[in-house]
Amino acid sequence: MKTIIEVGAHRGTETLNFLTDHEAEVWAFEPSLVEFALLHRLSREYPRLTVLPFAVDIGDNQEPLFHRENGQSTLQPPAFGSGAASFTMTWTIRLDTFMQLYSIGHVDYLRIDAPLREEMILESLGDRINDIERGRVSRYEQRSAVPAFLCDHGFNIMSDTVSNNTLCPDIKFWRS
């Protein structure tokens, strides 16, 4: 089986694509309760899909999940002074903690789509980043440190504008 981790599964569009590979076992993180409920229903049809109602972050804690007017939910708070911030609390988990708890030794594909938290998600792998084979990260700002982080940890990277709904190109990464 191939192990796929999807951080920020949202409404499951990409999740369904992953599941077309009959050898794929998908672990999808989605902290937004509405979208989690949708995915959870989907998981009843796909035994190879496990949906977790957590956000991935640098700590195994609880943090506020901020809800934006465009429907996005993110751990990243709105800019200070931009008005009252609406949020609910969500459980967060590090990816290395998750891999240990669920006995995941190797990850064939890591997909990250979590507005402005992509660096923290990668950092949450700790040394387990060595167990990641390849993946794709959505970027939400041009000055992201993600490319440098990935290169520093031995990945090749390239920009990928396919299926991209942010203002910046996604980053595909893979081991040499």
Place this chain on the structure above:
Amino acid sequence: MSLSCWILTFNRPAALNRQIAAFGRWTGVKIFSNHPEIQLTSEHADFHKAGDLPILYNSLSDPEATSYCARSWNNIFLKGFKDQDEMICVQDDTQINDWERFRDLILANKDRYDLIWGPGGDQFFYMKKKVLQTVGWFDERYLGCYCGDADWLKRIWQQYDRTKLSVYETHDWGFVHNDIGLGRFIPTHIQSKAIDANYVNQHHEIEQVVGVNTNRILEHSQAFYCSKWGHMLNGTGPISQNRFGSDGSLIAEIDWYPWFTQKYLK
């Protein structure tokens, strides 16, 4: 006099009894309950009957009320620091792995540090009375169990001798300073906490009462933190960094219990 350990409990009997077992053999355990009912195992009930496991109830709490950590910790300080100079404070859902090695770790370091804190907010801390004397009370203007711990830790960081602080804080506002290795013994993921079948975290307890879409109690705490420090708690980096222009609070602290301050902290 043995080291006291105050357990703050929220109607989570399995977690509470696990906690008593982790601390009962090397500290004097005392319970501060935010719920009117306590369920103890028969062994722990015997300790209680023998007077070895005192239980104090938060008389302001109510089955319908939500938790209020800042006030609870202050209550524990009131009760504990009348006749002691140090204590352990721990929330009931904190799992301790290998309590004997954990005991050794704390006992080996408690004379070096006046505060040992971590790894997830106010779930565990060892403190000396001098910290309360120097920094003051938890700020009870933080409702629920949100922001009050970060506020108190930030004030400690700003006002206390940092060589006497050991902090290992893994929240997104956290930082590490003089780490003694708490993280090896205290996991913070949900699986470590949710051992009661009906486990409810304090944040979700509040959401059950005030609604999951607009959590005005926690939002009040975040807004108050912003007003006080000039930056949001979450997402702006470690609270130890003074990169927001002001070293101090923009809002004056309150001496919540001046009679105690005058009599026991001066």
